[in-house]
Amino acid sequence: MHEIGHFLGLRHTWGDGDCSFDDFVYDTPGSDAASQYNCNKTRNTCLDDIYGIDLPDMVENYMDYSSGNCQNSFTVGKAAVMQYVLHYYRPNLSDMKVIENYADYKFSQNIEFYPNPTTGKITITSKSDNNIIKINVRDITGKLFKSIYSIDNSTIILDIVGSKGVYFMELLSNNSRAIYRVVKL
Ligand SMILES: [Zn+2]
Incomplete structure (x- = not known):
């Protein structure tokens, strides 16, 4: 999984520094370094x-150097990067992935x-001029729950009318995406 993660655009969890x-x-x-091949x-x-x-440092992440015994996941953000790279850049991963990851990060x-x-x-609110044009909300199972388009690009009020629990809010600009976990009380 670790090497597949690299192939699909992921860096190590500690950012190699x-x-x-x-x-x-x-x-x-x-994290300030790779795990010492353990599950701390x-x-x-x-x-x-x-x-x-x-x-805490995420030893569960496939992109750490922790023991395989405790690795069981990517984060939602890392999965989003892989899906993006797989979809748009699989034929030519060379330099584009870095630029796109960075655009998502800046966004x-x-x-x-x-x-x-x-x-x-x-x-x-998007504080940069990289405006939010669409918001997708998914429930904990990944099912699309709601999509809204932004008209004026400034401040958007999202109303999650649904049961209590965890949702994933995906914000899209015309060249970037950001995903956040939100909790409905
Ligand atoms: Zn590696």
Whole structure:
């Protein structure tokens, strides 16, 4: 799985450097180095702000060097990168993937949304001129729950009218995407 991850555009979870290096996937917890081939689930080397949480180093991620015994997942963000690369760039992965990953990263860095968790409504703003043109909301099973198009590109109010639980909110501009986990209370 690790090498397939590389083939489909993924970097190592620790970004091949200390805490100042990133894997350009916003929902992967930072780490200052590869795991020491173990399954230490409490090691937390970098301060993260992922959905407001400082998560421990992700030994479950196939893109770490942790033991295969504890590897069982990619993050949603890493899966999104792979799907994107597979769809658009599989015939020629060379340089394009880096640019596209970086575009997604920059896009995600300029998104502001609140509140999360929410009782229903979420206010979403893109602080850069890379406007949000479409929002897809999927439930925990991946089923498309709602799609909305942005008219004026500035601030969008998303209303999740559905049962309580976890949803995935995918924001699309014309060249980037960002995916966030939101919780409906
Ligand atoms: Zn590797």
